[in-house]
Amino acid sequence: MKAHEAVRAVLLGLAGAGLEHMVTGGLVSNHYGVARSTKDADIVVQMEPQAFARFIHALPPGLALHPQASFETITGSRRHIVTVAGSNFQIELFLLGDDPHHQERFRRRVRAAVAELGQETWIPTAEDMVIQKVRWNRDKDRDDVKNIIGVQGDALDWPHIERWCEAHGTRTRLAELRAAVPPV
Amino acid sequence: MNAPNEFQPLMDDIFREKVRRARLVPPGEKLFSGLELFEEVEERMRAGVRQQFPAADAEEVERILRQRFARLRQIEEHGFYVPAS
Numbered sequence: 001m002k003a004h005e006a007v008r009a010v011l012l013g014l015a016g017a018g019l020e021h022m023v024t025g026g027l028v029s030n031h032y033g034v035a036r037s038t039k040d041a042d043i044v045v046q047m048e049p050q051a052f053a054r055f056i057h058a059l060p061p062g063l064a065l066h067p068q069a070s071f072e073t074i075t076g077s078r079r080h081i082v083t084v085a086g087s088n089f090q091i092e093l094f095l096l097g098d099d100p101h102h103q104e105r106f107r108r109r110v111r112a113a114v115a116e117l118g119q120e121t122w123i124p125t126a127e128d129m130v131i132q133k134v135r136w137n138r139d140k141d142r143d144d145v146k147n148i149i150g151v152q153g154d155a156l157d158w159p160h161i162e163r164w165c166e167a168h169g170t171r172t173r174l175a176e177l178r179a180a181v182p183p184v
Numbered sequence: 185m186n187a188p189n190e191f192q193p194l195m196d197d198i199f200r201e202k203v204r205r206a207r208l209v210p211p212g213e214k215l216f217s218g219l220e221l222f223e224e225v226e227e228r229m230r231a232g233v234r235q236q237f238p239a240a241d242a243e244e245v246e247r248i249l250r251q252r253f254a255r256l257r258q259i260e261e262h263g264f265y266v267p268a269s
Contacts, residue, residue: 004220026218033206039256040216068267071265088253089222089226116214117216121215146199151206182200183202
């Protein structure tokens with residue numbers, strides 16, 4: 001199964017099971033910034049145990065839930081992996097937790113068109129992508145932040161970004177990344 | 185943060201060009217672009233394995249490729265995820 005077929009199947013499955021969700025991670029960095037390859041699709045899911053069981057049960061052949069779940073160490077998000085037969089691509093389902101920014105990011109999510117889906121899906125705002133990636137601060141996150149700032153230009157709501165970075169103790173890091181973006 | 189160096193003006197020009205091109209892509213075509221790029225990267229990595237191990241059959245090539253992706257994930261996720269009990 002190809003990566004786009006797998007993501008399409010999972011998004012349709014989540015919607016079919018009635019699970020509120022949003023796409024995030026590298027796919028959304030591409031939406032707001034500069035395209036790069038990503039070997040996984042990150043999707044945040046608002047957990048409803050019965051609906052989640054229905055979703056897993058209805059996964060098409062070729063997609064399977066990996067038995068080992070994990071926790072992301074910065075925000076404590078629980079992650080489940082959906083593996084894709086015949087591909088090294090994987091889909092990561094992050095259960096929406098109590099983290100205040102994650103809660104607000106989910107509340108503020110917006111619709112985005114996806115040509116390959118033939119319909120829209122939910123994604124975080126560009127500002128919430130910047131806040132999350134400044135917080136994670138891996139090499140690829142810093143590149144994504146600079147690309148999003150570069151592409152979005154003056155469209156970003158800086159007071160929102162600065163307020164959350166202040167709360168996360170990442171204002172200095174944000175300022176350094178912002179200063180590293182040349183004017184376009 | 186790296187100190188500016190003699191290549192900084194060139195790096196800034198490349199960045200500006202990337203940004204200008206990205207702004208031209210219709211929004212509906214951007215979200216899944218990373219998936220298409222992944223397929224290309226996976227195919228190039230597969231070709232790299234074939235070149236490095238010319239005697240390997242298709243099954244062995246896929247095994248080595250899986251191993252390489254697992255290693256990449258291990259490096260990327262080191263200290264970032266812990267197993268849930």
